[in-house]
Amino acid sequence: MSRAPITKTGSERLRSELERLKSVERPKIIAAIAEARAHGDLKENAEYHAAREQQSFIEGRIKELEAALSTAEVIDVSRLSPGSKIVFGAIVELEDEESGEAVKYQIVGDLEADIKQALIAVSSPIARALIGKSAGDSFEFRAPNGVKRYEITGVSYE
Incomplete structure (x- = not known):
């Protein structure tokens, strides 16, 4: 597997985004799911489904960034x-x-x-x-x- 080149600045920007997703966005969406669950019936709960969709997007982006950064070659x-x-x-x-x-x-x-x-x-x-x-x-x-x-x-x- 070849290593994808990335600038030091680009690497820092992607690491910053990854950290924000993990420490800010992920907890926020978990709280939103918990609140939506408290509203009752999940089948017809639009807030719950929207929060789960957002969670799926965030988790996908986290995995994408982790994989990309793990194989990137940082060039100063x-x-x-x-x-x-x-x-x-x-x-x-x-x-x-x-x-x-x-x-x-x-x-x-x-x-x-x-x-x-x-x-x-x-x-x-x-x-x-x-x-x-x-x-x-x-x-x-x-x-x-x-x-x-x-x-x-x-x-x-x-």
Whole structure:
């Protein structure tokens, strides 16, 4: 089994979520189930069924996080010395060669990817196209809406 890469920051964020689920959300849902049970007939008790469904979701997420973290390889990006090349953990600044629009992404592990936070998975088409390139390079990749061309305007590691 290969170990999935994850940044130190991503690992801390997932561990924090796991701790919150175990210490805050799990006890809260157990209390809600107990309260709903006290209301009587469980067959027609919507509060009870909703609480059990929420409990199932929380327990599933806990198992998912525990499994992911147990097989993850934490990579401290600040200790990498890739020179000017883009590698896992790089923060890249790009400019769309067609529209001139500037974007900034960090290349992270699949477990922590979140496009809303500008965190792109190392396995994504754009990240695969970026790996090994340097600032000043142009590249293209196939996006769902066609081929995109970007120029790399900056590379940093935090």
